[in-house]
Amino acid sequence: MGDSVAETTLPEVDEHPVQQDRSEKDTLLDARGLTKRFGDILANDRVDLIINKGEIHALLGENGAGKSTLVKMFYGSLEPDDGEILWGDRRVTIGNPAAARELGIGMVFQHFSLFEALNVVENIALALPNPGNMQDLAKRIETVSRDYGLPLDPEDIVADLPVGIRQRIEIVRCLLQEPRLIIMDEPTSVLTPQEADQLFLTLQRLAKEGCAVLYISHRLEEVKRICHHATILRHGQVVRECDPTLETPASLASMMVGADVAAVSAGEQAPEIGETRLALQGLSAKAATPFATALNNISLELRAGEVVAIAGVAGNGQGELFDAISGEMPAAASMIHLDGTACGNKNINWRRKQNAAFVPEERLGHGAVPGMKLSQNIVLTRHGTGDKLVGAGFVSNVEASVLEKRIKQAFDVRMSHDDPEARSLSGGNLQKFVVGRELDRNPGILVVNQPTWGVDAGAAALIRQALIDLARSGSAVLVISQDLDEIFEIADRIAVISRGFLSEAEPATDMTRERVGLLMAGGAETQGEVA
Amino acid sequence: MFEAVLLTVITAATPLLIAAVGELVVERSGVLNLGVEGMMIMGAVIGFAVANQTGSGSLGVVAAVVAGMAMSALFAFLVLFLVANQVATGLALTILGIGLSGMIGEAFIGVPGLDLPQLYIPVLSEIPFIGPVFFQQDALVYLSFALVAAVAYCLFRTRLGLVLRAVGDNHGSAHALGYSVLKIRFMAILFGGACAGLAGAYLSLAYTPQWVENMTAGRGWIALALVVFSSWLPLRVVVGAYLFGAVSVLNLHAQALEFDIPSQLLSSLPYLATIGVLVLISANRRLTLVNTPACLGKPFVPDR
Numbered sequence: 001m002g003d004s005v006a007e008t009t010l011p012e013v014d015e016h017p018v019q020q021d022r023s024e025k026d027t028l029l030d031a032r033g034l035t036k037r038f039g040d041i042l043a044n045d046r047v048d049l050i051i052n053k054g055e056i057h058a059l060l061g062e063n064g065a066g067k068s069t070l071v072k073m074f075y076g077s078l079e080p081d082d083g084e085i086l087w088g089d090r091r092v093t094i095g096n097p098a099a100a101r102e103l104g105i106g107m108v109f110q111h112f113s114l115f116e117a118l119n120v121v122e123n124i125a126l127a128l129p130n131p132g133n134m135q136d137l138a139k140r141i142e143t144v145s146r147d148y149g150l151p152l153d154p155e156d157i158v159a160d161l162p163v164g165i166r167q168r169i170e171i172v173r174c175l176l177q178e179p180r181l182i183i184m185d186e187p188t189s190v191l192t193p194q195e196a197d198q199l200f201l202t203l204q205r206l207a208k209e210g211c212a213v214l215y216i217s218h219r220l221e222e223v224k225r226i227c228h229h230a231t232i233l234r235h236g237q238v239v240r241e242c243d244p245t246l247e248t249p250a251s252l253a254s255m256m257v258g259a260d261v262a263a264v265s266a267g268e269q270a271p272e273i274g275e276t277r278l279a280l281q282g283l284s285a286k287a288a289t290p291f292a293t294a295l296n297n298i299s300l301e302l303r304a305g306e307v308v309a310i311a312g313v314a315g316n317g318q319g320e321l322f323d324a325i326s327g328e329m330p331a332a333a334s335m336i337h338l339d340g341t342a343c344g345n346k347n348i349n350w351r352r353k354q355n356a357a358f359v360p361e362e363r364l365g366h367g368a369v370p371g372m373k374l375s376q377n378i379v380l381t382r383h384g385t386g387d388k389l390v391g392a393g394f395v396s397n398v399e400a401s402v403l404e405k406r407i408k409q410a411f412d413v414r415m416s417h418d419d420p421e422a423r424s425l426s427g428g429n430l431q432k433f434v435v436g437r438e439l440d441r442n443p444g445i446l447v448v449n450q451p452t453w454g455v456d457a458g459a460a461a462l463i464r465q466a467l468i469d470l471a472r473s474g475s476a477v478l479v480i481s482q483d484l485d486e487i488f489e490i491a492d493r494i495a496v497i498s499r500g501f502l503s504e505a506e507p508a509t510d511m512t513r514e515r516v517g518l519l520m521a522g523g524a525e526t527q528g529e530v531a
Numbered sequence: 532m533f534e535a536v537l538l539t540v541i542t543a544a545t546p547l548l549i550a551a552v553g554e555l556v557v558e559r560s561g562v563l564n565l566g567v568e569g570m571m572i573m574g575a576v577i578g579f580a581v582a583n584q585t586g587s588g589s590l591g592v593v594a595a596v597v598a599g600m601a602m603s604a605l606f607a608f609l610v611l612f613l614v615a616n617q618v619a620t621g622l623a624l625t626i627l628g629i630g631l632s633g634m635i636g637e638a639f640i641g642v643p644g645l646d647l648p649q650l651y652i653p654v655l656s657e658i659p660f661i662g663p664v665f666f667q668q669d670a671l672v673y674l675s676f677a678l679v680a681a682v683a684y685c686l687f688r689t690r691l692g693l694v695l696r697a698v699g700d701n702h703g704s705a706h707a708l709g710y711s712v713l714k715i716r717f718m719a720i721l722f723g724g725a726c727a728g729l730a731g732a733y734l735s736l737a738y739t740p741q742w743v744e745n746m747t748a749g750r751g752w753i754a755l756a757l758v759v760f761s762s763w764l765p766l767r768v769v770v771g772a773y774l775f776g777a778v779s780v781l782n783l784h785a786q787a788l789e790f791d792i793p794s795q796l797l798s799s800l801p802y803l804a805t806i807g808v809l810v811l812i813s814a815n816r817r818l819t820l821v822n823t824p825a826c827l828g829k830p831f832v833p834d835r
Contacts, residue, residue, distance in 0.1 A: 076709070077707060096709045097707065097708055097709035098709040101709075109707065112704070113701075113704035113707045114701070114706060114827065115696075115697050115700040115701050115705075115706065115825075116700060116701070117696070117700045117821050117822070117823075118693075118700065119696065122693055122697075125693060126693060126694065126697050126705075126710075127692070127707055127708055131690070156822060159820070159821060298726065355734065464732065
């Protein structure tokens, strides 16, 4: 997958950790036959897992494989229906998160569990059983965070901080509890490559000090790089255990999926580039709320036949840029051109009728109405674009359900019964549906924000291939993504967004991860200011 | 003259202050209780009735507090444990309170009430002007200031306050950290009910010592507006309450002095001021956003 791509590493990162001795005496946590049932679904089915001291232990699996359920039982947020947990050699019941913290189990959440209106000290104090005096705690935070190379200002309000720093708060919060096991749920999904390297150093230092790390990630490259041992879950059961250093990302992926994952192919021939379909000219917009990002003089040309990707860390203006391009946030007419027509002030339906299609990041609530059936959700975005979904003011349910079946089949959307409500689909399936709904139109211009966010390897490959195929058939595709592996896999040209500034789009073959990382960390800003 | 005006401002502002500071705590925990008016009027009628039957003003005050808490417990049960819609439940609570108080209070219409004893602080109350204004009030006025100070201290200086703010800001995270969101909200709602009941008692035992049907006359709604006005900061509630108290008293004095302003316009002043102030404070969106409880009005269902 990423073998052709230049690796960026700080020299100190230990590339191939030595496999630990997994003998009994080092055991820190021993889970035996853990079972958790939600209604008819067995989320965890007799899971056995052993975590040793000083070990970075990867927990792998597709969406819905039961990883989150399992770690929630370790952290006391869920109670197992059956099975037992041994901590050291003592049988324990972890009734709530406070009990977990008392044992020395800390957790860094995927969706941060921080309080935006509170400052750093207050956030950390909330997680400590005896925080003591606030001033003393602030001093301790400063010392510990500096010591681990994760500096923090205790007085900062979380709402003002970027995601990378927010994660630091979570990690420092864990460290102050002097944990013996840290659970990390997709920690690098919001970090620049450089920030991720820093995190890996911290984890390796913790492991050396004897702390164990349970590491959940979809990024198999980094699992191979830093983890000592991996447990793979599928449909709630442990299917394999392995030493990830001896595997390849592709072999890890096939263990997770249970079948070979088709590699995405960009096609043999060089892309045939046509005329400009979408042009952004000096697109600027003020921040709509104090926590939003302003767009600063963004320019980009998207041509027929190519995939252009916009990389960047979450919260750097991706959402605002998408809203401006789709027409949800109006701009000056001259700032956006579709096929040469100035349309910055036109609404989303006008743009759809110009043969453009848009897939927003938030699939439930923005991309689809949770309480509506899939066929009704199809009508919502495609009623104006010549699919005969609306005639004389009446909605044609027949036509809508024809489309629904077509999309379901083409994109392998799995559902328990025909035409369910959008909210009943799992995240990955719903993502396949909202992307498929627009791809099914064969739009001339497709803009998609986070096409494979939280989607498992198999479905992600399917979506990425469909995006490339669309471009090769002569359409222009703009992908906004935080996943660098994805970007290097599918993009012909890459631009980077940072604090609302966009760098110039450069051919992907000239880009390295290191360069993208530098642009993410603010390089795009200076470049944007010069331009 | 000025002294008299100031004294009436204090009595007009005190019930607003007590009710608003209670609701502020409720909203800081992430719950919107629109039933302040209903809890307040139940406090007023029960307080009056008990004081009248027992002859003890203090017992009346205690009974009013209990009545407000009982009303709020009903609200808490519906919105926290049955996850009913907070806005609808709050409105229903107000309607229930007004109706129920009318029924209970029927026997007490026209019955003379008993005055709450004034607290004279020796020596200080003898000082001209300052004495009567600051040191010659009934106990509830002093209590209202103590209440604000205690709430401000508790919210921003204690762990209990920190947890309360955390629950209001992000109930999912608070739950994930192991705090009991429902328990904290339940306590906050009860506190809000107690304050509303106390404010009601002030109306029927100190402000105008008698029972009149519907005597809260929209003060519960003003208290709700005051919470927003203060952008959820306790010390600003004092400013707001006295401002509103002053505006409503101005109405009476202006009529007495025969100013040529229609009395209807003057009576609507507090409400106009509410709208004006809401527009003003929304200008500083950052401050408002940081202090606004992000989970305000959102129901919470624990995931197990």
